[in-house]
Amino acid sequence: MNISETIALVTGGASGLGEATVRNIIENGGKAAILDLAEENGKRLVEELGENVIYVKTNVTDEASVQNALNETVQKFGSYNAVVNCAGIGLAQKTVSRNKAHDLQDFVKVININLIGTFNVIRLAAEQMVVNEPNDQGERGVIINTASVAAFDGQIGQAAYSASKGGIVGMTLPIARDLAKSGIRVVTIAPGLFETPLFNTLSEEARVALGKQVPFPSRLGVPAEYGQLAQAIIENPMLNGETIRLDGAIRMQPK
Template sequence: MDLSKLVAVVTGGASGLGAGTVRNLVNSGAKVAIFDLQEELGTELAGELGEAAIFCKTDVTDEASVTAALDQAVERFGYVNTLVNCAGIGVAEKTMGKKGPHSLKSFSKVLEVNLIGTFNMIRLTAERMSENTPNENEERGVIVNTASVAAYDGQIGQAAYSASKGGIVGMTLPIARDLSSVGVRVVTIAPGLFDTPAFQGLPEKAVDALGKMTPFPSRLGKASEFGCLVNSIIINPMLNGETIRLDGAIRMQPR
């Protein structure tokens, strides 16, 4: 798909991996709708990027909120042919800890945002994509999801997070098969340790130690590197139904 003809929705686009993706896409000639609940950050980023970007306050778990945001994006740019799902949350909580069993509420909340929110965005955006005029490769759209290496190497305290990200990995192929009839590709990225707001507030030594867990390059990944892979997926029509680890060869230990 031609990046210069791209109109992308990026969830969680106001910060972290989402913001890196937004910047990469705009720098490549695309137009982007930033879907996020962080109004101040999202508005600031859209203002920085000018006419190529718009901020739409969006709750990915709410059908009415997503529908209204998609309407706003289409009204501004004419259509949507790319979705990048980066919105997500996490908790650190053992199945059975010193304070008792894992909270069912927090477990459900992580799945609601990470897994159900991703699916909600896919189903509603795919409907819009199905109405697009296909390009020379018969494509009408591309969807890129964000899982995590925790889908495979979940650590102690990551039951909820790993379950949510494992669900995204598991639904990638069947959704790609579902959407093949309308010419929409679906690919998932499973990043390792990346420099995101999740690490903000940690001491510099702790961040350096985390980065050195990655075999090579021995550092935290950069949001721009995640965005670079998103661009590669978009432009390569044979990438479909697959999950790609972007992790510097890391395999997470139990803790």
């Protein structure tokens, strides 16, 4: 697939890694639908980026909401051939802290948005992608998910987050195998420490200190580098069923 021929659904596309992916697709001649709850940011991006992008307010955990977003994308662009799942939340809470157990509903919320929300988008989007006309290599589409190095190196307080991201890693290969006969590839990116809204509350000193933990380059990743990898996945037909760490060789310590 060529990036200029890509019509992508990007969940969490109104900020951070998702926004960078949308920008990269549009700048390279593709089209994108931003699926996000952040209405103000989503509309701002549409005004900035022009007619080849739309925004649809979307709750990834709700079937009707996702289906509506898919329908609006098809109505606008005729079809879509890529999905990039960036929607997600973080949570820091120990299994037991100050003699109090981890709140179960907080755990469920993280799993519901990060893992179940990702699968909800995959299953509904793939249902329509399987009827796409294949290109000359037999491809009908590509699905890119976002995990985290926390799937492998979960830190203290990351039980819920690591479980959600580990689930995304774990379902990558079986979904790729499920969709292989339809010519749809599935790949997951596991970012390390990136400059996303999660870090906006930190001081510059704290950000630099975090960046120094990365072997090379010794800095926080920038969202555009995620967008670059998403483009490489879209354009390379042999990338399938794999999770790629995008982390500067970092291996997270317990805390």
